[in-house]
Amino acid sequence: MRRPGAVRRRAAARRLDGFGESVIREMTRLAARYDAVNLSQGFPDFPAPDEVKEAAVAAIRNDVNQYAVTWGMPEFRRAIADQYAARGWPGIDADAEVTVACGATETITAAILALIDDGDEILVFEPLHESYAPAAMLAGAHVVPVPLRAPEWTFDPDDLARRITPRTRAIIVTNPHNPTGRVFTAGELETIARVCRERDLIALTDEIYEHIVYQGQHRFLARLPGMSDRTVTVSAMSKSYAVTGWRVGWAIASPPLTDAIRKVHDFMTIAAPAPFQAAGVTALRLGADYYDRTREDYRSRRDAALAIFASAGIDTTPPQGAYYLLGDVSPHMRALGVQDSTELVGWLIREARVALVPGAALYLTPGAGRSLVRLAFPKRPETLRMAGERLASAAVALGVPVFAQRQDGAADSTAGHTAADR
Numbered sequence: 001m002r003r004p005g006a007v008r009r010r011a012a013a014r015r016l017d018g019f020g021e022s023v024i025r026e027m028t029r030l031a032a033r034y035d036a037v038n039l040s041q042g043f044p045d046f047p048a049p050d051e052v053k054e055a056a057v058a059a060i061r062n063d064v065n066q067y068a069v070t071w072g073m074p075e076f077r078r079a080i081a082d083q084y085a086a087r088g089w090p091g092i093d094a095d096a097e098v099t100v101a102c103g104a105t106e107t108i109t110a111a112i113l114a115l116i117d118d119g120d121e122i123l124v125f126e127p128l129h130e131s132y133a134p135a136a137m138l139a140g141a142h143v144v145p146v147p148l149r150a151p152e153w154t155f156d157p158d159d160l161a162r163r164i165t166p167r168t169r170a171i172i173v174t175n176p177h178n179p180t181g182r183v184f185t186a187g188e189l190e191t192i193a194r195v196c197r198e199r200d201l202i203a204l205t206d207e208i209y210e211h212i213v214y215q216g217q218h219r220f221l222a223r224l225p226g227m228s229d230r231t232v233t234v235s236a237m238s239k240s241y242a243v244t245g246w247r248v249g250w251a252i253a254s255p256p257l258t259d260a261i262r263k264v265h266d267f268m269t270i271a272a273p274a275p276f277q278a279a280g281v282t283a284l285r286l287g288a289d290y291y292d293r294t295r296e297d298y299r300s301r302r303d304a305a306l307a308i309f310a311s312a313g314i315d316t317t318p319p320q321g322a323y324y325l326l327g328d329v330s331p332h333m334r335a336l337g338v339q340d341s342t343e344l345v346g347w348l349i350r351e352a353r354v355a356l357v358p359g360a361a362l363y364l365t366p367g368a369g370r371s372l373v374r375l376a377f378p379k380r381p382e383t384l385r386m387a388g389e390r391l392a393s394a395a396v397a398l399g400v401p402v403f404a405q406r407q408d409g410a411a412d413s414t415a416g417h418t419a420a421d422r
């Protein structure tokens with residue numbers, strides 16, 4: 001019997017139908033429960049640069065503690081515009097074209113809510129970062145996946161064109177791409193730009209890994225002909241300066257798009273954290289040597305991660321950018337007798353005490369990604385070493401073939417040898 005006064009209406013709004021829990025954050029929770037090395041969520045376990053931390057401390061001591069200007073502290077927006085100018089994108093108007101928000105996540109959600117109507121469709125390359133679809137759902141929009149195909153993780157231009165309907169309004173491009181590590185070529189970006197021009201689409205480009213590139217070159221989609229007025233370029237302090245908890249990101253877009261994004265951002269969060277925007281001025285003004293060092297540090301972490309996958313018998317394509325490996329665990333699943341890597345990942349957390357992300361969490365297409373796992377490698381060498389030993393032992397326990405590591409960082413199959421043979 002219903003208690004008198006008990007709430008009768010449904011607890012959650014209908015727009016949350018279809019919202020799951022973040023699988024990646026669930027893996028992080030399980031990792032804590034089983035004392036596993038957490039290579040699921042993409043956050044560094046090493047410190048942020050000293051000068052950036054000191055700038056945040058100084059800002060708080062100097063009482064930079066109140067709301068910042070809604071769309072970002074003027075000196076921080078200027079530092080952002082100057083840094084893009086130094087990288088070949090001059091003339092960004094810091095007053096009219098830059099909006100600072102709470103991380104790339106809020107920036108993207110604000111942009112979608114500001115620019116996409118109920119019932120519109122948004123193209124997204126799949127596999128995809130897990131926050132895009134929920135952001136689209138909040139706007140009442142539908143995400144239409146466009147497959148990136150292994151092992152190169154490229155897309156077929158005809159496939160992209162086929163998925164466009166009269167309701168298609170935007171495309172989300174993650175470059176460098178999480179989770180595949182693709183850095184899109186000039187040709188691929190031109191294909192995307194042509195589609196945007198011909199079909200009058202907005203491009204939302206998530207460039208949060210722009211400074212973490214090992215192979216190829218990061219290029220701004222917004223700089224291609226006809227794209228400046230229809231592109232929202234998103235980035236953040238989170239990955240470039242190892243401060244994912246500070247929640248500072250930004251959007252660069254033409255004044256009409258910026259006006260719309262600022263309206264949503266204003267009423268969603270008012271402003272990003274003021275002391276961390278102040279520290280952002282120091283961060284964005286770090287010299288080229290900081291980015292060179294960061295890239296080379298990440299290259300060694302990537303090579304360590306490739307060695308981990310090789311000695312665990314997990315086949316992968318070496319990433320060109322970002323800080324993830326996406327690997328095929330079909331042999332491990334066969335050995336364990338499971339159909340979906342979600343079950344293998346659970347087993348690895350409990351038995352090997354290493355947390356990865358199951359591929360299904362990175363796909364919207366039902367059944368896709370079930371033989372994949374993602375490993376995040378923004379970690380200290382000792383963290384990676386411990387995970388490597390544990391995953392190699394798991395491969396031995398499962399009796400799967402392992403790979404020898406080639407000098408170029410690619411895994412060279414030595415199928416038939418198990419970890420126990422080495």
Ligand SMILES: Cc1ncc(COP(=O)(O)O)c(C=O)c1O
Nearest residue numbers: 042103104105129178208236238
């Ligand atoms: C592609 C991509 N975009 C956005 C985010 C989230 O960024 P932020 O922490 O700045 O909200 C992540 C975090 O992993 C990511 O991989």
